[in-house]
Amino acid sequence: MRVVPAAWQYVAIVIGAALPALLLAPWLAPIVLAAAGFVLWFFRDPDRLPPSTGVVAPAEGRIRAIDVMDGRVQLSVFLSILDVHVIRAPAGGKVIEHAPVAGGYWPAFSAAADRNERVELHIQGESGRFDVDLIAGAVARYISTYVSAGDRIPRSARIGHIAFGSRVDVKLPAAYSLADVTVSPGDRVRAGETVIARRPDAEES
Numbered sequence: 246m247r248v249v250p251a252a253w254q255y256v257a258i259v260i261g262a263a264l265p266a267l268l269l270a271p272w273l274a275p276i277v278l279a280a281a282g283f284v285l286w287f288f289r290d291p292d293r294l295p296p297s298t299g300v301v302a303p304a305e306g307r308i309r310a311i312d313v314m315d316g317r318v319q320l321s322v323f324l325s326i327l328d329v330h331v332i333r334a335p336a337g338g339k340v341i342e343h344a345p346v347a348g349g350y351w352p353a354f355s356a357a358a359d360r361n362e363r364v365e366l367h368i369q370g371e372s373g374r375f376d377v378d379l380i381a382g383a384v385a386r387y388i389s390t391y392v393s394a395g396d397r398i399p400r401s402a403r404i405g406h407i408a409f410g411s412r413v414d415v416k417l418p419a420a421y422s423l424a425d426v427t428v429s430p431g432d433r434v435r436a437g438e439t440v441i442a443r444r445p446d447a448e449e450s
Contacts, residue, residue, distance in 0.1 A: 249331060249406050251389060252288035256281045287409070290331050295401035299427070299440035300336055300449050303377050303404075304413035305329040308432045308441075309354065311423070318423055319416045320441055322434060323354055326410050332379055333437035335415050336449040337400040338370035340392050353382035353412035361412075364388050366404060370449055373418025379405055380412040400449060401437035417442055 263277040295301050306324040313319070324330055344365040351357035362381040367374055379388050390405035392398060407413075417425075425442045428434060434441065 246285070247290045247292075248285055248288045249290050249389075251387070251406070251408070252285055255284045255288070255408075259284055287326070287330070288406075289329060290403070290406075291329060293333065293401055293435065293437035295437050296440055298443070298449065300375075300415075300417065300421075300442040301333065301401055301437050302428075302434035302439040302441050303335045303415050303436060304332050305434065305436040306413075308428050308430050308434060309412065310430060311426060311428075313423065314416060317416050317419050318421050318426060318442070319414055320426070320428070322413045322415075324407070324411050324413065329436060330406050330408065330411070331403055331436060332377070332405045332407065332413055334368060334375075334398050334400055334402045334404050335377065335441070336368065336370035336372075336375050337398060337402075338368045338375070340366060340394055340396045340398065341369050341374070342367040343390065343392065343394045345388075348381075350381055350383050353380060353410060358382065358412055362388070364390055364405065366390065366392065368398070370418065372420045372444065372449065375418065376414075376416040377404070378414040378416075379407055380414065381407065382409070382411045415441075420444065 304322040309321040309323040348362040387408040
């Protein structure tokens, strides 16, 4: 099973924190191993096979909301602790901005999460600019990105991950309308595979 690099750091924390207890109560060893195994499973990084065309979901989880913000369609994906937390590019293109933004740590499903700490990635695709916001939650205090400004990336490429429950917003180019969206609030999506928007006259690939 492939895992993100940060997984081993968290496994070390789990084992290190439990070491004194293990010395006093060796019977706790199976519990500690199970906890370390859960951490590895949480940080799993499975391969994804994107469809030939269309804008793909940047995160794995459930569609929380679909809105029009400043004239552009925005979709929010809520990630539970059971979802894969590797974030992927919704479309191919050039990363034109990588901007960490300070903020709070409200629950990712709440309206207050709009003010949470985040990393904003702007990707210039074939049909315009895609804005992908990796948003921390109440528990998530670690956002890691794999790309920098100036990088050219393919659709569905791994662009980062967030630890322990969070939210990802993607704002589509102005050329897309609500009629082009192929999912609804409450739908489950798979990062890099589920098509969330499609335009017959300008397919992302």
